[in-house]
Amino acid sequence: MRRRTFLGASVAALLAACTDGSSDSAPPSTTSVPTSSSGTAPPTTAETAPGTTAPTDVGVGWRPVVPATAPFALGVASGEPGVDRVSIWTRLIDDPLGPGRADGPIEVAWTVAADPELAELVASGSVTTDPARAHAVQVDVEGLEAGRTWWYRFSTAEGESMIGRTRTAPTSPERATIAIASCQRYQDGTYVAHRRLAEADLDLIVFLGDVIYADRGDGDVRAYDGRRPDSLDGYRRRHAFYRSDPDLQACLAAHPWIVTRDDNDVANGWGPDHPSRVVAEQALAEHHPMRPDADGDLRRLVSWGDLADIVLLDCRPHRSEPAGRDGPLGATVADDALRSPDRTMLGADQEAWFASTMATSVARWQLVASQVMVGNLSIEVGGDALVNNDQWDGYPAARERLVEALAAAPSPVVLAGDLHSGIVDIVRAGDGAPVATELVSPSISSAVDDRIGTAMEAAALFQPDLLDVRSGVNGWVELTLTADRAEGRIVVMDAADPVAQPGIARTLTIDHGVAEPTLQG
Numbered sequence: 256m257r258r259r260t261f262l263g264a265s266v267a268a269l270l271a272a273c274t275d276g277s278s279d280s281a282p283p284s285t286t287s288v289p290t291s292s293s294g295t296a297p298p299t300t301a302e303t304a305p306g307t308t309a310p311t312d313v314g315v316g317w318r319p320v321v322p323a324t325a326p327f328a329l330g331v332a333s334g335e336p337g338v339d340r341v342s343i344w345t346r347l348i349d350d351p352l353g354p355g356r357a358d359g360p361i362e363v364a365w366t367v368a369a370d371p372e373l374a375e376l377v378a379s380g381s382v383t384t385d386p387a388r389a390h391a392v393q394v395d396v397e398g399l400e401a402g403r404t405w406w407y408r409f410s411t412a413e414g415e416s417m418i419g420r421t422r423t424a425p426t427s428p429e430r431a432t433i434a435i436a437s438c439q440r441y442q443d444g445t446y447v448a449h450r451r452l453a454e455a456d457l458d459l460i461v462f463l464g465d466v467i468y469a470d471r472g473d474g475d476v477r478a479y480d481g482r483r484p485d486s487l488d489g490y491r492r493r494h495a496f497y498r499s500d501p502d503l504q505a506c507l508a509a510h511p512w513i514v515t516r517d518d519n520d521v522a523n524g525w526g527p528d529h530p531s532r533v534v535a536e537q538a539l540a541e542h543h544p545m546r547p548d549a550d551g552d553l554r555r556l557v558s559w560g561d562l563a564d565i566v567l568l569d570c571r572p573h574r575s576e577p578a579g580r581d582g583p584l585g586a587t588v589a590d591d592a593l594r595s596p597d598r599t600m601l602g603a604d605q606e607a608w609f610a611s612t613m614a615t616s617v618a619r620w621q622l623v624a625s626q627v628m629v630g631n632l633s634i635e636v637g638g639d640a641l642v643n644n645d646q647w648d649g650y651p652a653a654r655e656r657l658v659e660a661l662a663a664a665p666s667p668v669v670l671a672g673d674l675h676s677g678i679v680d681i682v683r684a685g686d687g688a689p690v691a692t693e694l695v696s697p698s699i700s701s702a703v704d705d706r707i708g709t710a711m712e713a714a715a716l717f718q719p720d721l722l723d724v725r726s727g728v729n730g731w732v733e734l735t736l737t738a739d740r741a742e743g744r745i746v747v748m749d750a751a752d753p754v755a756q757p758g759i760a761r762t763l764t765i766d767h768g769v770a771e772p773t774l775q776g
Contacts, residue, residue, distance in 0.1 A: 319453065453509040466539065551572065575650070628695055678721065698730075
């Protein structure tokens with residue numbers, strides 16, 4: 256079964272049968288968000304750029320100035336923060352919608368300062384970039400003070416970039432607020448969520464993939480070039496097209512990001528041998544401050560001092576081929592082949608790395624970022640388990656090994672995206688013991704097929720560990736950590752409304768060392 260065709264159109268009939276036509280047993284409904292007519296988000300200018308309610312040393316009222324201008328028309332970004340370092344990024348291009356630079360090597364200067372006017376310089380240097388890397392620039396700035404806010408800028412003989420803001424991780428933070436987001440299909444909605452994220456008081460953004468959509472299709476809310484990329488130049492153009500959005504530029508300039516990829520960054524449902532994988536991986540790395548391994552692997556550990564270890568899994572390039580047999584309603588039936596212990600989602604090396612990372616973590620919290628949902632979304636029909644075999648449901652033996660590793664950690668929380676829905680669920684071991692709370696983030700802009708929403712509601716009837724399901728909502732998840740408690744919020748808004756304001760659909764708390772959350776309104 257291909258993703259996004261989980262149960263097909265007939266699942267509505269199944270849901271009606273299970274509820275006898277009543278909605279009394281349905282999961283909580285999606286919070287109502289005002290809707291306006293479709294339109295493109297208005298450009299953000301120096302006068303209308305987002306404000307900030309940042310930590311006290313950030314400088315209240317600081318605003319990233321967008322849109323960016325040539326030769327830095329894609330803006331700036333930062334990521335991969337440590338206690339003494341952070342990566343800063345830009346790419347030289349005159350027009351995001353045009354070709355890349357045609358000239359050869361170009362020297363790019365960079366500066367990092369302790370103030371937004373860049374008067375108190377703390378680091379500077381220069382690097383040379385060239386067409387082989389699409390004139391992208393990534394600098395790993397080291398020797399910085401822990402737990403501080405920094406501002407940075409790039410320049411060439413042709414001009415200067417906008418100023419970006421970033422942070423180094425504290426050594427022993429008392430508190431941290433992290434946003435988890437994914438899935439920003441350009442034509443499905445505006446990036447008003449990025450505008451609101453740029454305004455928010457955050458330490459870090461974790462983006463769980465579908466940075467671009469390498470698909471065809473006309474724009475539903477925004478005009479869109481629907482050609483499917485199939486070359487390095489095509490993927491570069493798609494990334495540049497997305498990065499032309501001023502609200503995305505503002506969000507990238509406002510906070511450090513940790514970025515990984517899901518399937519649409521290459522092709523829908525791709526596996527290890529997809530012919531576009533190598534060029535898509537190169538283009539992704541050229542457009543973000545990230546450090547892929549030599550083979551393109553994106554697993555990594557980013558620590559926010561001793562408060563949280565953020566463990567990013569790479570769920571695409573090592574997975575076994577999809578398994579299961581065709582079942583009713585266009586779904587996949589979990590059979591012996593699908594349940595084989597030899598099947599893997601992560602590959603043997605990554606499984607071993609993850610188990611070791613969980614067993615040795617000394618941080619108060621272990622935030623495990625999986626592009627696809629770990630929890631159970633299966634539906635029982637006629638004695639068969641109907642599953643979406645693109646999720647961890649399609650790899651049950653590998654999931655058992657993952658959960659066993661999770662159980663060795665002091666206080667894990669699972670983070671996921673992909674489903675364009677806000678979900679709270681409990682991940683359990685084979686003996687039924689709760690192991691971790693899972694939070695699935697809504698999409699930034701990507702729409703959900705009505706069939707998928709119905710499937711979510713049906714799954715909630717069969718799976719009591721699905722504590723809250725809000726299908727087809729835009730927004731993100733926020734998680735505020737202290738030593739003793741994690742406070743989670745599902746933030747929702749209407750991506751079709753270019754001036755939408757966010758609302759809180761669900762709040763919850765997780766006590767340290769306790770796997771099950773406490774839900775609030």
